[in-house]
Amino acid sequence: xxxxxxxxxxxxxxxxxxxxxxxxxxxxxxxxxxxxxxxxxxxxxxxxxxxxxxxxxxxxxxxxxxxxxxxxxxxxxxxxxxxxxxxxxxxxxxxxxxxxxxxxxxxxxxxxxxxxxxxxxxxxxxxxxxxxxxxxxxxxxxxxxxxxxxxxxxxxxxxxxxxxxxxxxxxxxxxxxxxxxxxxxxxxxxxxxxxxxxxxxxxxxxxxxxxxxxxxxxxxxxxxxxxxxxxxxxxxxxxxxxxxxxxxxxxxxxxxxxxxxxxxxxxxxxxxxxxxxxxxxxxxxxxxxxxxxxxxxxxxxxxxxxxxxxxxxxxxxxxxxxxxx
Amino acid sequence: xxxxxxxxxxxxxxxxxxxxxxxxxxxxxxxxxxxxxxxxxxxxxxxxxxxxxxxxxxxxxxxxxxxxxxxxxxxxxxxxxxxxxxxxxxxxxxxxxxxxxxxxxxxxxxxxxxxxxxxxxxxxxxxxxxxxxxxxxxxxxxxxxxxxxxxxxxxxxxxxxxxxxxxxxxxxxxxxxxxxxxxxxxxxxxxxxxxxxxxxxxxxxxxxxxxxxxxxxxxxxxxxxxxxxxxxxxxxxxxxxxxxxxxxxxxxxxxxxxxxxxxxxxxxxxxxxxxxxxxxxxxxxxxxxxxxxxxxxxxxxxxxxxxxxxxxxxxxxxxxxxxxxxxxxxxxxxxxxxxxxxxxxxxxxxxxxxxxxxxxxxxxxxxxxxxxxxxxxxxxxxxxxxxxxxxxxxxxxxxxxxxxxxxxxxxxxxxxxxxxxxxxxxxxxxxxxxxxxxxxxxxxxxxxxxxxxxxxxxxxxxxxxxxxxxxxxxxxxxxxxxxxxxxxxxxxxxxxxxxxxxxxxxxxxxxxxxxxxxxxxxxxxx
Numbered sequence: 001x002x003x004x005x006x007x008x009x010x011x012x013x014x015x016x017x018x019x020x021x022x023x024x025x026x027x028x029x030x031x032x033x034x035x036x037x038x039x040x041x042x043x044x045x046x047x048x049x050x051x052x053x054x055x056x057x058x059x060x061x062x063x064x065x066x067x068x069x070x071x072x073x074x075x076x077x078x079x080x081x082x083x084x085x086x087x088x089x090x091x092x093x094x095x096x097x098x099x100x101x102x103x104x105x106x107x108x109x110x111x112x113x114x115x116x117x118x119x120x121x122x123x124x125x126x127x128x129x130x131x132x133x134x135x136x137x138x139x140x141x142x143x144x145x146x147x148x149x150x151x152x153x154x155x156x157x158x159x160x161x162x163x164x165x166x167x168x169x170x171x172x173x174x175x176x177x178x179x180x181x182x183x184x185x186x187x188x189x190x191x192x193x194x195x196x197x198x199x200x201x202x203x204x205x206x207x208x209x210x211x212x213x214x215x216x217x218x219x220x221x222x223x224x225x226x227x228x229x230x231x232x233x234x235x236x237x238x239x240x241x242x243x244x245x246x247x248x249x250x251x252x253x254x255x256x257x258x259x260x261x262x263x264x265x266x267x268x269x270x271x272x273x274x275x276x277x278x279x280x281x282x283x284x285x286x287x288x289x290x291x292x293x294x295x296x297x298x299x300x301x302x303x304x305x306x307x308x309x310x311x312x313x314x315x316x317x318x319x320x321x322x323x324x325x
Numbered sequence: 326x327x328x329x330x331x332x333x334x335x336x337x338x339x340x341x342x343x344x345x346x347x348x349x350x351x352x353x354x355x356x357x358x359x360x361x362x363x364x365x366x367x368x369x370x371x372x373x374x375x376x377x378x379x380x381x382x383x384x385x386x387x388x389x390x391x392x393x394x395x396x397x398x399x400x401x402x403x404x405x406x407x408x409x410x411x412x413x414x415x416x417x418x419x420x421x422x423x424x425x426x427x428x429x430x431x432x433x434x435x436x437x438x439x440x441x442x443x444x445x446x447x448x449x450x451x452x453x454x455x456x457x458x459x460x461x462x463x464x465x466x467x468x469x470x471x472x473x474x475x476x477x478x479x480x481x482x483x484x485x486x487x488x489x490x491x492x493x494x495x496x497x498x499x500x501x502x503x504x505x506x507x508x509x510x511x512x513x514x515x516x517x518x519x520x521x522x523x524x525x526x527x528x529x530x531x532x533x534x535x536x537x538x539x540x541x542x543x544x545x546x547x548x549x550x551x552x553x554x555x556x557x558x559x560x561x562x563x564x565x566x567x568x569x570x571x572x573x574x575x576x577x578x579x580x581x582x583x584x585x586x587x588x589x590x591x592x593x594x595x596x597x598x599x600x601x602x603x604x605x606x607x608x609x610x611x612x613x614x615x616x617x618x619x620x621x622x623x624x625x626x627x628x629x630x631x632x633x634x635x636x637x638x639x640x641x642x643x644x645x646x647x648x649x650x651x652x653x654x655x656x657x658x659x660x661x662x663x664x665x666x667x668x669x670x671x672x673x674x675x676x677x678x679x680x681x682x683x684x685x686x687x688x689x690x691x692x693x694x695x696x697x698x699x700x701x702x703x704x705x706x707x708x709x710x711x712x713x714x715x716x717x718x719x720x721x722x723x724x725x726x727x728x729x730x731x732x733x734x735x736x737x738x739x740x741x742x743x744x745x746x747x748x749x750x751x752x753x754x755x756x757x758x759x760x761x762x763x764x765x766x767x768x769x770x771x772x773x774x775x776x777x778x779x780x781x782x783x784x785x786x787x788x789x790x791x792x793x794x795x796x797x798x799x800x801x802x803x804x805x806x807x808x809x810x811x812x813x814x815x816x817x818x819x820x821x822x823x824x825x826x827x828x829x830x831x832x833x834x835x836x837x838x839x840x841x842x843x844x845x846x847x848x849x850x851x
Binding site for chain 1 (some may be wrong): 355359367403436441442504519520521523548549554555561562563617686696725726728729731736751771772844
């Protein structure tokens with residue numbers, strides 16, 4: 001088992017190297033940061049001087065080498081846009097993103113799994129059809145549109161919830177939380193729903209599909225023939241066996257929610273990492289862009305690792321193959 | 326009787342309650358990058374500086390210089406300016422303002438890491454005469470010194486030394502104390518600063534100009550809201566008093582909403598087209614050995630092919646003021662007599678092209694930003710068929726501003742034949758446009774002159790204007806530059822874009838023509 005985990009970690013390191021190269025390559029192709037950093041009054045000479053100071057006049061290989069060297073030493077650089085160390089910036093924005101994606105994940109699980117089970121067991125009922133129809137909308141309507149529709153309905157028309165921002169936050173050490181204030185919770189609701197809709201619909205349909213498969217398999221038929229109670233068949237024999245792919249997808253969705261909430265955060269002006277990333281892209285803030293992508297890669301590698309380990313717990317078959325190595 | 330008294334009491338309570346709640350909440354596209362007035366030179370950061378920091382001179386509502394931290398000044402000789410400083414001014418922490426702070430701020434603003442150095446570039450040295458008198462010596466006679474001083478911000482020497490922030494940072498060094506804290510002398514002071522979330526200000530109770538104050542608010546809250554639709558929603562749902570800018574297509578939505586209105590005013594910015602006038606062979610016609618734009622007839626032909634009225638009405642939905650000049654109204658040097666445009670005339674255009682040897686037109690790439698000016702990409706899209714009508718086959722290359730400016734400016738050797746640019750002379754003086762966009766020689770020339778327009782007569786006149794101290798003569802010389810440039814078709818002006826602000830009723834604001842919210846002019850009626 002330890003060997004398995006180690007292999008995964010090594011693979012993860014490889015992934016990180018590739019992502020690092022790609023991230024850096026992409027962020028240097030976004031345009032000229034110097035023009036954004038200096039005002040319109042700067043002369044041509046001042047622009048050149050700034051470019052030299054940032055090392056932007058060097059060939060790509062040299063720039064990448066310096067960047068790798070810094071990252072290995074744990075230095076992510078200083079933001080071109082804000083003049084603040086990137087590590088500090090990311091730590092500052094992390095709580096907002098974690099709370100948003102955490103709440104979205106919670107909504108996804110709490111609603112997605114039961115609704116998936118319901119639509120699988122009560123196939124053909126009117127409610128199931130409605131739920132499935134709605135989930136299709138959840139998969140196909142783009143996030144920014146859902147977000148704007150929710151804002152229009154709940155903030156502009158009904159005026160129940162704030163249209164944007166994070167509300168009042170409370171600091172606990174380095175962490176800031178909006179979960180402890182009324183305005184923070186109210187502000188969280190719309191973006192969390194917006195962000196959750198896609199993963200909720202995805203998970204719901206996945207749970208339903210997997211459960212339907214399992215309910216049609218031989219061991220469930222035998223269980224039914226033995227006269228076991230429906231409840232026990234659905235949940236003990238059915239759900240447990242349907243859960244394996246669900247865990248994988250749910251975990252990867254968590255990664256997605258965390259790393260790619262860019263659109264939701266922008267629509268709701270949510271002060272998290274997604275918003276920071278988008279602003280960085282517009283400004284060509286290379287240190288922030290590359291660090292953010294690197295961090296997203298770390299998150300995915302870790303999540304995958306956790307998923308793999310959880311398989312060992314959930315599925316005895318995997319345990320035996322890994323143990324046998 | 327009792328009921329009446331009760332009502333009056335209730336009324337009084339309401340008045341007291343609402344007076345305490347005079348918070349002016351406003352939002353724009355992004356956040357200021359830093360509170361340090363010398364560390365960023367960017368539109369939003371600049372728009373905020375005047376609320377907190379001041380210079381010896383400030384602009385009034387018509388963008389004319391008026392005394393601020395200096396009470397008076399006089400020229401001892403053509404290059405020596407003696408300023409009498411205002412007494413009794415204090416910084417927000419209570420420290421008195423003296424000549425030492427001016428000397429210190431000058432050194433700080435011109436230091437290596439300052440991005441605001443251009444505003445003090447013409448000042449050679451500063452000398453303290455006594456605690457309330459200083460002398461600036463300029464490199465040569467400097468007619469725009471006062472305008473530049475409006476952007477020369479005074480910070481407290483004591484405070485900067487205390488907090489180890491005697492040098493600004495330009496996105497390179499570590500963060501300093503001045504990134505998130507301020508100590509200016511201005512009308513408002515920052516009480517809360519959460520980057521990218523909100524910045525809260527309250528009036529500075531010991532502001533020197535308090536007796537003449539024009540504002541009537543107890544608190545101001547600025548929030549960045551990047552998404553235009555969200556910003557509009559926040560305004561209409563009552564979470565904001567002011568949202569800016571409002572997109573032209575959303576103006577009707579705000580005006581149709583009870584309790585809200587839209588304020589429109591020409592901005593200090595002209596949107597225009599530039600053309601490559603230096604290469605011998607156009608980038609889009611390899612092997613032809615020809616660059617059509619070198620021929621003034623071609624430049625004129627393109628000008629007259631553009632239906633600027635259609636752009637104003639359709640693309641800008643009326644929110645633009647077409648002009649024949651590349652400098653906006655309210656600018657020193659602006660000449661209303663030259664504003665009139667050459668007529669839109671496709672037939673004349675085709676004839677000019679034929680005369681120039683291009684009866685079937687020619688191919689050209691139109692470089693355009695898509696996130697910098699109001700409806701910038703849509704303007705360029707509308708130009709393509711207009712040019713096609715006279716035979717010019719324009720291919721649109723619209724991209725984000727970082728890519729656009731990367732391509733057209735000097736870094737990439739002005740890699741463009743035809744481009745869209747919007748330019749704002751921030752000091753409200755025509756020279757701020759002439760030098761970077763219309764000359765190639767001399768100091769500071771050409772940074773934004775992507776087509777490398779250069780006329781020896783203009784270059785010579787600009788050198789004269791640089792040192793001409795008589796306002797009258799100066800205006801004459803500037804008119805001459807405008808006239809030559811217009812006849813040269815050096816650029817093809819389109820329009821001044823409008824400042825469009827969505828405001829809640831009961832709020833009085835005067836937009837600064839540079840699209841800045843000056844809190845000292847904001848009033849809230851109750």
